[in-house]
Amino acid sequence: MLDSRTKIGIIGLGYVGLPLAVEFAKKYKVLGFDINEERISELNSGFDHTLEIDSVTLNKVLTKDCTTTQGLYCTNDPEILKNCNVFIVTVPTPVDKNNRPNLMPLINASITVGKVLKPGDIVIYESTVYPGVTEDECVPVLARTSGLKFNVDFFAGYSPERINPGDKKHTVANILKITSGSTPEIADIVDDLYKSIIVAGTHKASCIKVAEAAKIIENAQRDINIAFVNELAMIFNRLGINTNEVLDAASTKWNFLNFRPGLVGGHCIGVDPYYLAQKAQEAGYHPEIILAGRRVNDGMGAYVADQLVKQMIQKDTHIVGARVLVLGFTFKENCPDVRNTKVIDIINRLKEYNVVVTVHDPWANVAHAKHEYGIICENGESKTRKYDGILLAVAHQEFKSIDLRSLCKKNSVVYDIKSLLPNASVDFRL
Ligand SMILES: NC(=O)c1ccc[n+]([C@@H]2O[C@H](COP(=O)([O-])OP(=O)(O)OC[C@H]3O[C@@H](n4cnc5c(N)ncnc54)[C@H](O)[C@@H]3O)[C@@H](O)[C@H]2O)c1
Missing domain, CATH: 3.40.50.720 (NAD(P)-binding Rossmann-like Domain)
Structure with a gap:
């Protein structure tokens, strides 16, 4: 044929x-x-x-x-x-x-x-x-x-x-x-x-069902593994331990799975586990781990925003009207896709605190960001503005060379949730 x-x-x-x-x-x-x-x-x-x-x-x-x-x-x-x-x-x-x-x-x-x-x-x-x-x-x-x-x-x-x-x-x-x-x-x-x-x-x-199931578990497994390290990050933040240093150390064991904490967006990993959960429920089984993973990962945007605000308060920043620069809006690095981006959860939570948010993303599809979320990616239009807080949300390659300190006010907080930047440029990480 x-x-x-x-x-x-x-x-x-x-x-x-x-x-x-x-x-x-x-x-x-x-x-x-x-x-x-x-x-x-x-x-x-x-x-x-x-x-x-x-x-x-x-x-x-x-x-x-x-x-x-x-x-x-x-x-x-x-x-x-x-x-x-x-x-x-x-x-x-x-x-x-x-x-x-x-x-x-x-x-x-x-x-x-x-x-x-x-x-x-x-x-x-x-x-x-x-x-x-x-x-x-x-x-x-x-x-x-x-x-x-x-x-x-x-x-x-x-x-x-x-x-x-x-x-x-x-x-x-x-x-x-x-x-x-x-x-x-x-x-x-x-x-x-x-x-x-x-x-x-x-x-x-x-058979067809085996092929369908294989794909859906690939993404559900990834979601659960990321949820686990996100939970670890929340625990270690409370304990004052650097999560990435813990993961670097643990990764030296041959069978430790090297996942990193972060937002889980896009329309695959953050969505597909719900497909599997639905079928499981139809079959009379209520999935525990799959949905727990989804809950943890879906809560990360609000968690990250709260962490940033807490650090800004500790540096005596007045939160209402404070200016925060969010670096990255796409659901993942080096890609223009903004569908189901979880950066919007961070922005929405910051807005609940009446923080003024500026978004910079050299990759994002600007029209989609505006149409789907009402977000305007400024992309460096006001280069002279200084910020009370800077949050690196997406690890675009361009951000590696950005001079963040020139964008900071005296008491600014720089929060790098992707661990992209060198220690010297960052106040804290996820
Ligand atoms: N994007 C990924 O990384 C990825 C990876 C693996 C699997 N998938 C899966 O592949 C599928 C497609 O994902 P995508 O990222 O390519 O989506 P997409 O939104 O980029 O593209 C889908 C296209 O289908 C078109 N479309 C919608 N309804 C249609 C219809 N009735 N007839 C003809 N065209 C129609 C849309 O206009 C759009 O151009 C999804 O099930 C997704 O979960 C996506």
Whole structure:
């Protein structure tokens, strides 16, 4: 099946979908579909605002002709997808305001695919989900919309994505990929498809649910490990012990896991454990550790703000109207993504104390920061202003060389929650 007739439709061209589409387009014809018109025009102009794909690489694979046998054709016309025989769904899997999984993007994408599905087609899901979503939630939508029979007329697969935005070493082709299929034969085809582009190789899981569960536990495990060191940081702060020095010492043991304290934002690690928790609860088990980890990590923004205010009070700073500079707004370093950033929790808590907050972030998508959070990233506009407190919230590489002392008032407090700066520039760390 994998030859010049293979036409891959990728549904959702975000952080996950675009790099995958570009990689496949080097070998196959790829039709990239996204409901966001702005995203399609941006990509067709050769620009990717997520900065995952540079313009030279994007322009090399982009094509304006949807009938060629290779290259990436980007569109918001779902009709074009009828030319595909393999579909890969990479749409978001968010939670609602009560942290319950919102499967609507997946359901809508399944309706789009269902409308163009033909006998023999394969639909592979890559979005992160709890075990059962592909076969119990999405496949019935595909069957209903297309009128075709599952595992007779059309087939499914699941292959979770493991990319790490901003990381130029662990890119799609360099990360071993888990694959799975709805029948043994389809699992082989899905595996061969990914093997043809993933240099790091593949791991064929025994079934779709195993592949789904594997991905969700990777992120839940990371969340719990970070929650543990966050709890340690809160304990050691009370004891007057430097947490990072403790972790450096403990890390000398061969099997100590070297996690560091910090905020857990973004829409993977801070969200995916809720997907697993929901499924566990449906199955009659109330998860203790998974949700405890979430509670600890979700409380870190307020904790950090309280710590800063406490230190400022100890230095006799009048808190109402005090000026604090927050360095970094994205959910992680060296990446423009502000979705589910926990820096907003710090800012909101500081505002409860009537502190005046200035945000500086050379990486953040300024439009998204303003639109989603009402935050204006000043980015050094008032270079002469001095601050009562400076909080390094995100470890962007640019902050390593910033001269913080020139921004400080006499009694300022510099709080580095990422342990990026040298001791001499910092008053305290998380
Ligand atoms: N970003 C990561 O680091 C990462 C890593 C591994 C896995 N994942 C998972 O991959 C999935 C996608 O994440 P992302 O970061 O690429 O999201 P994203 O928000 O960057 O991109 C999703 C894209 O899908 C589009 N979209 C939404 N609904 C659609 C629909 N019905 N039809 C077509 N397009 C639609 C959006 O417009 C957007 O461009 C999520 O399940 C996420 O948890 C993300």
